[in-house]
Amino acid sequence: MSGWLTEPVPLGRVAAFRTLVYLFVAADLLFFTPWIRDKASIPGELYQPLFVGRLLPLPTPTPLLVNVLFWALLLAALAAATGRAPRALGWTVFLLYFEWMVIAMSYGKVDHDRFGFLVALAVLPTVGRARHGDRTESEAAGWALRVTQIAVVCTYFLAAWAKLRFGGLEWMTGSVLARAIIRRGTELADLIAQVPYLLIAAQFGIIAFELLSPVVFVVSPRWRQAVVAFFYSFHLVTVATITISFAPHLVAMTSFLALERLRPVERLRRLTGRRGGPESAPGEAEGAPGGQPGKGGGPELPGHGPGDGSGGPDSRTDAGVMPAGPPGQRSPVVP
Secondary structure, three states, rough: HHHOOOOOHHHHHHHHHHHHHHHHHHHHHHHHHHHHHHHHOOOOHOOOOOHHHHOOOOOOHHHHHHHHHHHHHHHHHHHHHHHHHHHHHHHHHHHHHHHHHHOOOOOOOHHHHHHHHHHHHHHHHHHOOOOOOOOOEEEEEEEHHHHHHHHHHHHHHHHHHHHHHHHHHHHHHOOOOHHHHHOOOOHHHHHOOOOHHHHHHHHHHHHHHOOOOHHOOOOOHHHHHHHHHHHHHHHHHHHHOOOOOOOHHHHHHHHHHHHOOOOOHHHHHHHHHHOOOOOOOOHHHHHHHHHHHHHHHOOOOOOOOOOOOOOOOHHHOOOOOOOOOOOOOOOOOOO
């Protein structure tokens, strides 16, 4: 079991995942949940903190607290996305975002799409430094991603448990989806709702899907990617029909993907190097005439490669001397 929990993965994977997670924190503040800032203007009497808010205890939101928290979290998340000071900035972002979520969810509504994302924020600082594109295998990186994956699957499985616990078997035969379509359905949802018994069948399918979600851990790696693709397709249909995005959950679910293959930073550096590096100097473009070694016109001649002690390209082209032949044979001199 311990080997499964700490199965090594490339450090480049957790570096890419970390950048994605912290950039989403900034996007969440600005685009996905900007309404949380409105809590600053709500009277303190309406604040009913979650259990953790009562346990610690956390302060009642005030305009000063909410606005300071907003800007501190935004700046810390953008700084953490660069990969610098991964432990100090990582723990800072987790603590600030945790308080941000307590404020958001202490006014009567709790979203369960944040669970896996919060777990990801909690475990990422434990990895330490990781560079994009680094193929070095790391058990610490594997543990952080595995714990996030478990949280993602628990979100599905426990959602089904809650449906059956509070709604009973009647949840599957009730009008849950019908009410959701009436409240926030799209034109596509209106078309689906007209098909007899299709919504009932969909409710049975949702329960089956959520209860069977742990199967993602027991299938082969090839099938695991197919299962994760199905997870994403489920949320795509959810957005297209009842406009519920589960955006933070979708970000956490990228912990199943081989993100190290993207290597955006490395690709950007290569593009920058090609534009300003010696490779792109005039006369050295690929396919230059003359077939000179190192000029892109032909293969490099033996005996004059980098690090062989020769004087470099100029010493063999300016002198007009061809490379040395076999032992005992004089090299011809080019006129």
